[in-house]
Amino acid sequence: MNDKLTKDMSVGALVADDFNRAKVFDRLGIDYCCHGSETLESACAKQNLNPDDVLASIETTAPEGGRAPEFAEWPLDLLVDYVLKKHHRNFHLHHEELLNLVKKVESVHGERHPELHEVRKLVEGSFEELDSHFAKEEQVLFPQFYEMYNAREEGREPAPFHCGSVAYPIRQMMLEHDTTGDTWMHITEITENFTTPTDGCASYRLMNHELYKFFENLKEHIALENNLIFPGFIRMEQE
Known part of the structure; x- marks a missing residue:
């Protein structure tokens, strides 16, 4: 520290x-x-x-x-493990359930609270983008990270990477992080920091609670990649 x-x-x-x-x-x-x-x-x-x-x-x-x-203090491969097994896995397991909850609340309360229509559109669009984003990390970038880490541990050269440098896909991932973060900041504003109105039912409260938790996890996820994982592997490539 x-x-x-x-x-x-x-x-x-x-x-x-x-x-x-x-x-x-x-x-x-x-x-x-x-x-x-x-x-x-x-x-x-x-x-x-x-x-x-x-x-x-x-x-x-x-x-x-x-x-x-x-x-x-964690080694880079453990940080990647953590992102995959906590953040990516949690998204894959639960995002459809959360979207269905948002749609349910929209259908019941959307007439009195029209901002819910925009919330649903933003959440749905963000989940589609995140699904694609995670696939690129899981299928392209993270396997190369593991290869780089293992090669260093074994004292050998890493296998060639078809993108050339990891800096190129990292730059794209960070741009997508910016887009996702802006979307969720907008959701935070629309929902007045995930506040349930006085006429909101239990499902409305649950939706806001789950959206808040999702954004909190997303912030940790993005911060880990932007500030520890990505800079760490760029430095490793340059060594």
Whole structure:
């Protein structure tokens, strides 16, 4: 962990160094997920926050609900395992069920809450994009990551990669992350931070709870790739 924190550090690097800081940034409205390359000073300026106060907060605030894993200490292959077996698997197992819940709430409450029509369209479109995105990672990029990691461990050259450098597909994945993050920030705004209206039923509350959980997991997923996994394999390729 980096002991010397400064406002010139990127918010993504601050979270990558200690994922417990993510909850502080979430509370303050600082986007460490898809705009993680911004410096803390720049991100604070957008939210009218004092960066020195934010630094003090992330250094002193105790983590809620237990400490986050020390992802920065994990080997790269374990990070890829984690993304595949937690985040990708969770999406494949549950996204259709969540979309069906959104459609159910839309059908019951859409007349009184027309914003639900846009929520459903955004969620449905995002899930289609994520399904394609994950397929590219699972079938192309991540197998090459494992090959690179294993080759280094075995002291050999990795097999040739048909894309040439991993930097090319990584750049595309990060652009898709930006699109996904913007979509879910828009969903957050439309739902007023996943708040259920007073006339909302139990299914409405459940939908907002599940959408909130999905976005929280998505932010961790994207932050791991953007700030630890992708930079790590780019460095490995350049060694």
